Amino acid sequence: MSLQDTLSNYVKQAVNADFNINLETVEFQATRKEFAGDITVVIFPMLRFIKGNPVQIGETIGSYLVNNVTEVKSFNVVKGFLNVEISDAYYLNFFNGIKNDSAFGFVSPKADEKAVMVEYSSPNTNKPLHLGHVRNNLLGYSVAEILKASGKKVYKTQIINDRGIHICKSMLAWEKFGSGETPESTGLKGDKLVGNYYVKFDQEYKKEIQNLIAAGSTEEDAKKNAPLLLEAQNMLLKWEAGDKDTVALWTKMNGWVYDGFAESYKNLGVDFDTLYYESNTYLLGKEFVAEGLKSGVFVKEEDGSVWCDLTEDGLDKKIVLRADGTAVYMTQDIGTAIQRIKDYPDVGGMVYTVGNEQDYHFQVLFLILKKLGFDWAKNLYHLSYGMVDLPSGKMKSREGTVVDADDLIDDMAATAEEISEELGKLDGYSTQEKKELYKTIGLGALKYYILKVDPKKRILFDPKESIDFQGNTGPFIQYTYARIQSILRKGNLNPDVAINATQTALHPKEKELIKQIQLFPEVIQNAANNHSPALIANYTYDLVKEFNSFYQNVSILGADNDTEKMLRVQLSQVVANTIKNSFSLLGVHVPERM
């Protein structure tokens, strides 16, 4: 039983004994720094049941606690707040109990519980990844890891958007203007090469539009009738008809892109358990549209298009199949969801990591799946996140105003190198070791910068102002970890020596640290429930701040006696381990030195 539960019971007992009233709940909060005590009972809510002066009630309950609960050392009452001080022995017992648990806070998956599928990344295969995708990937990966740590079995997946008119555009441009260029011949990453032709298409298309307008066409007509667009549309038809050459070109160019993506994913440190391709699942959705027509969930219009009427649910009518019978986005998403549950029967819910511009889409998708009668539809969650904007506004691939993912990662590592070189603490590290360290630090800065912000909020990224390495940053936390490693190398840690709980007095800084460590399991559950890596990041930052204050104010290796020293070294070790574990949930590595 947790301390809070124990106290809660005793508070209820006290109220029953002294006021003859049965309380339903007791409200707690951490005691604020400026007051003595560790945990605070808020008296105000009790006033609805107990008539009286809150200070007196607090005094009465406080006395009861001191007399009846061994863990309670003393108390004080300020206004309606009963501040309770907990004995050092309690914290030391707790610490002795968890200090050798290298996975403290993590819950192993239960066999009988349903798994969760987390979808993230899901890029189009016609342009390289940019900062927006980076946020998506980091969020999805981190939430998946957090869910795992909270006790869920998790599958990571993505839907690869590999078909459609936009893909044909880059194919066509490459065919017309590419003169046989390949990643090998140019030395370009495959996704970059293909992305260039997507841009090229747009440029040439715009030229054609201008020419048509000059020749007397209206802008609207010009946009519709530009020869390049017609060719691209024709190419899509050929692709859908299975034309050999078109499919071969499609396969080749997508292959380039996948190779490029694989490299970026590796750079970012994200991974997937299973992949879905839109070209494989888009037909599937149609089957279920037919089913839904039979069961009356959908309605067919005179022109042949199929709709779902959601007006009774406060939404609009939504198209699920075009008049010509081809699939729309919604059709595919219906099919993909169903396919996934078929493939993984142990999955009981899914998380979709997709930007908040698609809030409405997912609201509709989930509702349709419910209407189709799938019971797992109630466990679908849209992990909706805010856009990453530049000071100039939105990032647009076709206009070249994007922050490229690979470049950004390289830049971060370069900054880490500059700072490290300047500080010069890496004597004895090989060039290779240094290079890896710079990447660890650079990625740490980038990932933490993005993940510490509430997913729902939009991020403004100014490429001119580089990401910080000081203060509330990834490198600051990594630095603390490295510092502790240095102590552990010198400290002769013996993790098995138990600290005598009843005969050891805790330094206030030590107690604060143990209290902070104690929060970790709850933070993981909270982060999982809220799908928020930011909660993990903020927790870690608080822990690290607490440790640095301890480190600066208390001598660890120079402690007065061996017990004291052992406690402090062990405590440092547990803090380091917690940093390592919490950072692993963010996908950030920690260095031995820096």
Added chain:
RNA sequence: GGGCUCUUAGCUCAGCUGGAUAGAGCACCUCCCUUCUAAGGAGGCGGUCACAGGUUCGAAUCCUGUAGGGCUCACCA
């Protein structure tokens, strides 16, 4: 126009299901390396929590309205 969402210090962000004098980092100003890594620590400056009402013992937090920003309402994805 309808729907969703956001607005907290000069800047970037915390603030758990309503609770004590709203907290961090950056920036700016002081101090602290003959002691375990100064990417650090101790302190200072800085706020009408967009605005106006309401709910109650108590509101940054809940409700309503106003202003400003974002997203969305496609046989695009």
